[in-house]
Amino acid sequence: MIFNKEFKNAIQNLPGTEKDKLILRLLKRDLDLANRLYFELVSTQSVEDRREILQNNITVATKTMYDHFYSLGYLLMDMRSLSGDITEHVKITKDKYGEISFNLQMLNQVISLNKLHILNTKPQNTHTFCTYVNARAFKILILINALHEDYRIEFKADLKKLGLLISENSLLMKTAIYNGLDVKWLLENEIPTNIVAIHKEIRSNGFLK
Numbered sequence: 001m002i003f004n005k006e007f008k009n010a011i012q013n014l015p016g017t018e019k020d021k022l023i024l025r026l027l028k029r030d031l032d033l034a035n036r037l038y039f040e041l042v043s044t045q046s047v048e049d050r051r052e053i054l055q056n057n058i059t060v061a062t063k064t065m066y067d068h069f070y071s072l073g074y075l076l077m078d079m080r081s082l083s084g085d086i087t088e089h090v091k092i093t094k095d096k097y098g099e100i101s102f103n104l105q106m107l108n109q110v111i112s113l114n115k116l117h118i119l120n121t122k123p124q125n126t127h128t129f130c131t132y133v134n135a136r137a138f139k140i141l142i143l144i145n146a147l148h149e150d151y152r153i154e155f156k157a158d159l160k161k162l163g164l165l166i167s168e169n170s171l172l173m174k175t176a177i178y179n180g181l182d183v184k185w186l187l188e189n190e191i192p193t194n195i196v197a198i199h200k201e202i203r204s205n206g207f208l209k
Contacts, residue, residue, distance in 0.1 A: 032091045039092045047093045054089050054102060058082060062109040072121050072129040075114060079132065082106055097151065100143045104158040107136055111165040111172070118171055130175035135208045137162060137181055138199050145191045156189045163187035179207045 014022065027034040039045070065078045086102045089095060111118070111133065118126060140162075144155055163186030166172045176183055180202045185191050192198060202208055 032088075035088075036092045036094075047095050047098070050089060050093055051095065051098050051101075054085065054098070055105065057085065058102060058105050059109065062106065062113060065110065066113040066117075069114065069117050072118065072126055075110070075117070076129045076132055079106065079110060083136075096143065096147065100140055100147075100155060101158070103136055103140050103143075104155065104162060107133060107140075108158060108161050108165060111162075111169065115165070115169055118169060121171075123171060126171050127175070130172050131179065131208060133166070133172060134176055134179045134181045137166070137176075137186065138195075138202075138208065141185060141191050141195050142199060145193070145195050152189060152191075159186045159189050 027037070039050075061078070061082050065075055069075060083103075083106070086099060086106070089102070090099045118129070140159075144152060144159075163183045166176055166181075166186070167183050173183070180198070185195075199208075
């Protein structure tokens, strides 16, 4: 819905108490917005505080995934849940830097801890997991590409680590090649300027799914 000027003026001219009631009713229907406003208006936590908490949570969660490994299917479910926590953090804080660092942390820790689990799984049961890793790697590259060039160097080491983890795992590497993910982009921190177009074309051809 497009809010025209007349509608905006009508909202602004509502009596104070009526406007407050309306805002509270709307916030009950949009918890993401409510949580973001709470963080911005009430919470004493800074973005850095929330980053530290989530960073520790990811470390604990990935270790728990490894300790209680059952299958790649269950591991993927846990990763998607953790990814949801990262998404929630970004919605509340608008922390684009954290979105990149947390996704890198999750992938690097999960793959590093579970490399033997991945290799010891029958190839026909690894496709969905490996494709998810590829899709996340693409997302990270796209997010970094959207940042100012000065920030790229800060992710160089973690990008290289992810590239090595993928290239050293035959199943992940095979899936990367199949889905058009050039691991050199990770290893050498050289992201194509048209990475969004590349990703769009790959998906339109039915890959990364």
